[in-house]
Amino acid sequence: MNYKMEITYEGTKYRGWQRLKNSDMTIQGKIEAVLSRFLGVETEINGASRTDSGVHALCQLANFKTEMAVDVSELKAYMNQYLPEDICIRNIGAVSESYHARFGSKEKVYLYRIWKAEYPSVFERRTVTQYRGVSLDVEAMKSAAHILEGEHDFKGFCTDKTKKSTVRKINAITFSETDEELKIFVEGNGFLYNMVRIIVGTLMEVGSGQRTAESVKRIIETGDRNIAGETAPPQGLILYKIENSSV
Amino acid sequence: MNYKMEITYEGTKYRGWQRLKNSDMTIQGKIEAVLSRFLGVETEINGASRTDSGVHALCQLANFKTEMAVDVSELKAYMNQYLPEDICIRNIGAVSESYHARFGSKEKVYLYRIWKAEYPSVFERRTVTQYRGVSLDVEAMKSAAHILEGEHDFKGFCTDKTKKSTVRKINAITFSETDEELKIFVEGNGFLYNMVRIIVGTLMEVGSGQRTAESVKRIIETGDRNIAGETAPPQGLILYKIENSSV
Missing domain, CATH: 3.30.70.660 (Pseudouridine synthase I, catalytic domain, C-terminal subdomain)
Structure with a gap:
């Protein structure tokens, strides 16, 4: 299954969107950590835009694929409970397998x-x-x-x-x-x-x-x-x- | 001379408006410290409202009296330069001697x-x-x-x-x-x-x-x-x- 997320964040204290090997202070990294914990398996997300260090998003898009059938409202509640207060998932929904947040924007x-x-x-x-x-x-x-x-x-x-x-x-x-x-x-x-x-x-x-x-x-x-x-x-x-x- | 100030603050990290003896984390205390430094003499301000710990103000009013003739735009620039970023003086103006921020509201x-x-x-x-x-x-x-x-x-x-x-x-x-x-x-x-x-x-x-x-x-x-x-x-x-x- 393919899922799309709408994400809001205040980027003040983060080193940008893209996951880094030497830092856990990225938006992608924070989201993937909580998502992977929920799904019980390492899961990557694909973001539409690689915002820079200190840049914010009112509406970033990302998608991820999983074998699991996910209860999206349960996942959303879980994500917002465990994500830091400056990152929020506004929405999660199932999308077609072909959807890709970056190439589809x-x-x-x-x-x-x-x-x-x-x-x-x-x-x-x-x-x-x-x-x-x-x-x-x-x-x-x-x-x-x-x-x-x-x-x-x-x-x-x-x-x-x-x-x-x-x-x-x-x-x-x-x-x-x-x-x-x-x-x-x-x-x-x-x-x-x-x-x-x-x-x-x-x-x-x-x-x-x-x-x-x-x-x-x-x-x-x-x-x-x-x-x-x-x-x-x-x-x-x-x-x-x-x-x-x-x- | 009597001066009136319009003040905005995010009260998140302060123990409210009113000056305290045992803490310098009050809005009144922060403003009085910078104002007194500018005027070269301990100066008290009189606020219209004693907002509680953690409460914010879009427009608080206060007044202070001084013997000095003050260049209000110079004072405003000085205040905003030295106040913490969560407190801002939007305006300062001379008012009549009888003006009192609290009783006059x-x-x-x-x-x-x-x-x-x-x-x-x-x-x-x-x-x-x-x-x-x-x-x-x-x-x-x-x-x-x-x-x-x-x-x-x-x-x-x-x-x-x-x-x-x-x-x-x-x-x-x-x-x-x-x-x-x-x-x-x-x-x-x-x-x-x-x-x-x-x-x-x-x-x-x-x-x-x-x-x-x-x-x-x-x-x-x-x-x-x-x-x-x-x-x-x-x-x-x-x-x-x-x-x-x-x-």
Whole structure:
């Protein structure tokens, strides 16, 4: 049987999603440990997105296969009882054998939260990035974001020196603003290592007047990471939503 | 000069608002320490509400008097730099000499947050009370809440064995509900020790069918704390808003 899980986590104290040999402080590792205990056999899960150290998820997806017929509500209750309080399983359901959380994810939406109020955020301090600079010109940021939309080679927005294709498609970058906070939603068919954080770091440099919106074109054209902006801090990044092509 | 501060805090790790001789883990104590350092002289602040251990505030008010003419934006920046990250000064402004945060507060609004989803809250876990019982009958809770509205002797909803008057006026108890959460807003002219938490604990017993809405009348009539509900946990309680009669 194949089961799909919807997972929420605050990544503050974890070294990211992906299981590590030398640390038990990963989201995947924590979930697999509790799941394996319930099933009585070592069980691996396959996550849709390898979120980085310190990055959060409102809705991560994962699947696992088991010979057992599982009572999903019993499993869910067990998982939430034994998982740490910063990881939660919102839902577990049986899916077709062909479902694969990573390959089956068609579109991902990331949210980046920038706290721009003069006073710091108290209640949401672990999931926002406090911004202490000059006031951000959001219209300029929108112009730069518009240049990034569509299918491009995002090599310049990637930390890895990967030899694989770095072509990705960004469907939309949208903004939502209050007096206290600026939210940036980045929707795309897939993301390279650090890509969303480098995009946001670059947009923030546009917003603060350190670079022009037009300068973003050169990063795409040259694929040169060195002329893109700083990688924005992890705590503001949240894996917000994943659309599946198949369930 | 008299100055008024608007303060936000997550009370999770503090022993409440009020300064204690044997602990530096109080909100008032933390604020006074930083303020006194800035002003160069021991300075006391006067808070509108003595929130309990573990209780939060979205907007607490306090005032302090000083001989100095203070640059309020400089003071605010200094306070927020040196206060712990779970305490924040949203605003500081000069007010008339007669302003007193406690005696000048005309109406207070408390919010109690009950997380009723089957899965636990990850991002807001420090400011909600996880509810694990049967589903709550909110209509029954509203009936019971309606009985509490108005001016009554709330002795039965108070932990203190005070000899002072326990007559208070509750202007309104209102509910706001989503799939995941039930919010209860309690507005009144003043609250006794633990009063909001005992009201919420009693309403939850009504909602879960452990007692009738009508049973609330007896608590008011007898003033007997023993027949009221459990004191609801502190982490769900937030001092939400204070209306001033004078500024």
